[in-house]
Amino acid sequence: MSRMRLAMRNRAFLFFSLIMPLSFLFIYAGIFGRGNRQAMPYLLAEVLALTVMGSFWGLSVQLVTFREQGILRRFRVAPVGAGAMLASSIISNYILTIPTVVIEFYLSRQVFHMSSMGNLVGVFVLVTLGIATFATLGLVIASVTNTMQETQIINQIIWFAFLFLSGVTVPLPVLPKLVQKVSYFLPATYLVSGLQQSMVDHVSLSDLGLDLASMLGCTVIAFLVSTQLFRWEPEAKAPRRAKLWAAAAVIPFLLLGAWENKHEHVLTHALSDYQSIDRPSSPTMPAR
Amino acid sequence: MMNTAVIEVENLTKRYGDVEALRGVSFSVSEGEVFGLLGPNGAGKTSTVEILEGLRTPDSGRASVCGLDPQRSGAEFKHVIGAALQSTALPDKMRVREALDLFGSFYPRRRGTAELLKRFGLEEKRNAFYSQLSGGQKQRLALAMALVNDPRVLFLDEPTAGLDPQVRREIYDIIEELKKGKKTILLTTHYIEEAERLCDRVAIVDHGKVIALGTPRELKERSGAVTRITVRMARPETNGALGTLEGVTECRTEAADYLLYSTRVPRTIVALVKRLEEQNNELISLEIAAPSLEDIFLELTGRRLRD
Numbered sequence: 001m002s003r004m005r006l007a008m009r010n011r012a013f014l015f016f017s018l019i020m021p022l023s024f025l026f027i028y029a030g031i032f033g034r035g036n037r038q039a040m041p042y043l044l045a046e047v048l049a050l051t052v053m054g055s056f057w058g059l060s061v062q063l064v065t066f067r068e069q070g071i072l073r074r075f076r077v078a079p080v081g082a083g084a085m086l087a088s089s090i091i092s093n094y095i096l097t098i099p100t101v102v103i104e105f106y107l108s109r110q111v112f113h114m115s116s117m118g119n120l121v122g123v124f125v126l127v128t129l130g131i132a133t134f135a136t137l138g139l140v141i142a143s144v145t146n147t148m149q150e151t152q153i154i155n156q157i158i159w160f161a162f163l164f165l166s167g168v169t170v171p172l173p174v175l176p177k178l179v180q181k182v183s184y185f186l187p188a189t190y191l192v193s194g195l196q197q198s199m200v201d202h203v204s205l206s207d208l209g210l211d212l213a214s215m216l217g218c219t220v221i222a223f224l225v226s227t228q229l230f231r232w233e234p235e236a237k238a239p240r241r242a243k244l245w246a247a248a249a250v251i252p253f254l255l256l257g258a259w260e261n262k263h264e265h266v267l268t269h270a271l272s273d274y275q276s277i278d279r280p281s282s283p284t285m286p287a288r
Numbered sequence: 289m290m291n292t293a294v295i296e297v298e299n300l301t302k303r304y305g306d307v308e309a310l311r312g313v314s315f316s317v318s319e320g321e322v323f324g325l326l327g328p329n330g331a332g333k334t335s336t337v338e339i340l341e342g343l344r345t346p347d348s349g350r351a352s353v354c355g356l357d358p359q360r361s362g363a364e365f366k367h368v369i370g371a372a373l374q375s376t377a378l379p380d381k382m383r384v385r386e387a388l389d390l391f392g393s394f395y396p397r398r399r400g401t402a403e404l405l406k407r408f409g410l411e412e413k414r415n416a417f418y419s420q421l422s423g424g425q426k427q428r429l430a431l432a433m434a435l436v437n438d439p440r441v442l443f444l445d446e447p448t449a450g451l452d453p454q455v456r457r458e459i460y461d462i463i464e465e466l467k468k469g470k471k472t473i474l475l476t477t478h479y480i481e482e483a484e485r486l487c488d489r490v491a492i493v494d495h496g497k498v499i500a501l502g503t504p505r506e507l508k509e510r511s512g513a514v515t516r517i518t519v520r521m522a523r524p525e526t527n528g529a530l531g532t533l534e535g536v537t538e539c540r541t542e543a544a545d546y547l548l549y550s551t552r553v554p555r556t557i558v559a560l561v562k563r564l565e566e567q568n569n570e571l572i573s574l575e576i577a578a579p580s581l582e583d584i585f586l587e588l589t590g591r592r593l594r595d
Binding site: 066069070071073074076077078079080232233234 | 341342343362363366367369371373375376377378379391394395433437
């Protein structure tokens with residue numbers, strides 16, 4: 001697909017999908033891991049989560065650029081539907097992200113001597129579904145915003161929430177109780193938790209049923225919403241009800257979040273996985 | 289030449305907020321015809337074309353292309369049309385060859401990339417990024433892309449706008465070649481020269497309405513615009529006699545020349561020649577300055593077409 005070749009030539013894409021995750025790998029492994037082979041599975045899980053979440057940025061920005069420059073309308077004259085346009089962007093993004101994941105595993109094993117490879121099948125499923133989830137969420141943002149500026153602002157806000165409230169940078173157990181309650185509603189929290197459990201505890205996929213179901217539900221709804229709200233023309237504005245539609249995409253995670261707020265499974269797992277680093281001198285040890 | 293209508297437009301209206309872009313546009317285009325919409329910017333040309341391409345929906349009226357409704361027909365419609373849009377682009381980092389391959393891949397019936405590159409003089413630029421192309425090259429690529437599915441109907445929206453005269457002529461040559469290939473072409477332009485040179489028939493559009501329609505020649509003949517005939521003779525004519533010739537509305541003398549203003553040039557010429565024979569006079573020079581479409585536009589709207 002020529003979409004892929006385009007992405008390869010796009011510097012912003014390279015930054016989010018390759019350079020940023022890899023630099024996180026080196027920072028995490030170098031600073032927090034300090035050659036601790038036992039800590040590597042946990043740290044790699046976070047880096048993988050970051051890699052997957054990068055899809056969120058890439059796709060929304062690409063779609064809005066294509067719309068604003070009048071590129072989409074040229075496709076519209078050809079027999080190409082909205083669904084095909086969106087699906088091709090998700091698939092090419094997926095195919096381009098997988099090599100990064102492989103490189104991350106390779107480096108963790110060869111350079112940082114990671115102690116175990118985790119549940120590889122589980123990781124693969126989570127990465128696949130994760131990319132689909134975050135890519136479609138990006139497409140939803142693109143379909144409710146009218147200008148690149150709007151897209152960037154909303155992306156920034158959501159990205160910061162993903163980055164700091166999901167456990168991917170600051171571990172979930174370290175966050176204040178109130179913030180944790182918010183974290184339970186973020187898709188990123190479950191991606192991070194699922195990857196940590198697969199990498200550290202080797203849990204089987206069936207133990208992650210709820211998380212996976214929520215991601216799948218979110219992907220399906222987000223994809224349908226973005227095909228319904230798809231706009232080919234640069235001057236076409238998003239209707240006001242579009243924002244309501246977009247909200248529908250987060251329903252699965254609202255439900256899961258409500259459930260988690262009661263049971264706090266994610267927190268329990270996050271705590272035990274976090275302790276796998278097992279370094280009393282850690283500057284970000286949970287205050288218990 | 290005038291067989292079945294391939295494009296039919298009936299009473300289209302379209303409004304953007306307070307602006308009435310189209311106020312009842314009607315015309316039809318026959319198979320193999322090159323039809324031009326001529327008018328100033330904002331006249332409603334692009335709105336009309338984009339309704340026919342299925343990119344916009346009219347508020348009222350009917351449009352059909354090859355018997356299909358552009359707004360409701362799906363892929364079937366997209367397969368028979370080709371379009372070079374006015375405001376569009378390709379991704380900066382897409383190569384010329386890739387663009388033709390990609391768009392070709394959308395159609396079951398397609399022309400080869402190599403053939404199109406050759407035909408549109410883009411062989412040297414085959415591996416260039418879209419962002420590296422000049423305006424003329426971009427336009428040639430747009431035309432090549434419009435032909436990638438060998439369409440029955442071609443829409444060219446301002447194919448030469450913003451290009452310098454040299455490049456514009458290159459595009460004319462390409463369109464003239466397409467014309468020989470019996471394609472039905474609807475093109476919009478605000479260049480008189482383009483309409484006169486390329487179009488079998490022209491609709492002059494202004495403020496969302498077709499104000500005149502016909503072959504460039506018909507438009508000139510039908511219009512009240514007068515043709516100036518400048519005549520010089522061996523012996524001077526008796527004063528005023530030339531003014532009574534058929535079709536002449538006014539006669540003036542300017543040095544040794546007689547300026548005849550005629551609404552029916554052929555008749556005036558015949559009458560003039562007869563008179564010269566009767567008078568045993570001889571013609572030294574004769575010059576006919578026909579009104580251009582520009583004059584007709586001026587006459588119909590009181591304004592000039594501007595770039």
